[in-house]
Amino acid sequence: FFRVHTMDDAEAKALRKAEKKKRKLEAAAAEAANGGAKTEETEEERKKRRKLEKAAKKASKEIGQMQSLVSKNSDAPEDTIANPLLSGAKVVSYQNDYSEVQFITPIAKPFSPSGEKLTKKLLQLVNEAYKTKSLVNGIKLVRKAATKKVEGICVIAANVAPLDVISHLPGVLEDAGCPYIWVPSRYELGLACMQKRPVSSVIIKKEGLSAEAAHTFDKVKKIIKEMHKQALTSA
Incomplete structure (x- = not known):
């Protein structure tokens, strides 16, 4: 039903996706801010900009957590994640190309x-x-x-x-x-x-x-x- 990927493949794929999302959100937030600088922002525009900035910050935080989570220890097997708080952590990939980190909290x-x-x-x-x-x-x-x-x-x-x-x-x-x-x-x-x-x-x-x-x-x-x-x- 599933297969375990090497960490390099899983890490690269997950980080690329998260970073792409972050760039889009930051670009949208910047565009909203620039648009508001030219003319006085309406309440709706201000809310939209703040929402985009908040989403961009969240995406940035998720990337940081992801990088920390999938950082490898040189002595650890390729299919496991070196984190003492995550018991038996590994990246699992499913048939539809979805991947998740599995561990026992x-x-x-x-x-x-x-x-x-x-x-x-x-x-x-x-x-x-x-x-x-x-x-x-x-x-x-x-x-x-x-x-x-x-x-x-x-x-x-x-x-x-x-x-x-x-x-x-x-x-x-x-x-x-x-x-x-x-x-x-x-x-x-x-x-x-x-x-x-x-x-x-x-x-x-x-x-x-x-x-x-x-x-x-x-x-x-x-x-x-x-x-x-x-x-x-x-x-």
Whole structure:
């Protein structure tokens, strides 16, 4: 389903794309600023210019993070990323030429590895929940559903960065009594949701699932709860 690329190819491709985006945004922001200098800026033009400048700064920051993330250690294998905070980090490329950095964030417990039977079942359940409109998609909506104590299983991607984006979620889920598990890829989680963009977290709601899917849901939920118990015991 996927193949691991050498770091040189992945780094060059990702950085070229990010730098191209940055140049476009900076050019648009400069054009907006020059246009505003000739005549007095309207409120709409000012908002547009500020928005473009903000987007350009964000793109610049993303490039810096990307360069830091994919910097290689001379002793590291070509398919891995040398960063002590990113466990097992590697660049993975899919059949549609999309590439992502996969790693296990330090708080990703319990974790279901790529290729495991449980991971496959989880992604299948996500897909089934999407088809039956029994899926909550996105960090904000997941948090909201959890606080309402919706009966479900939360699936979180372990390669979300920066960590601050998602670090609060396990505590929210534990307080709500909602079992959760981490999987390797935001992109694969997005594919299971029938989306082209990566997805960071979802809740699979039992309500609305077919009888067969509901049975799988119960089995998976039991396994996840057992994994949480083991994690607490070994902590």
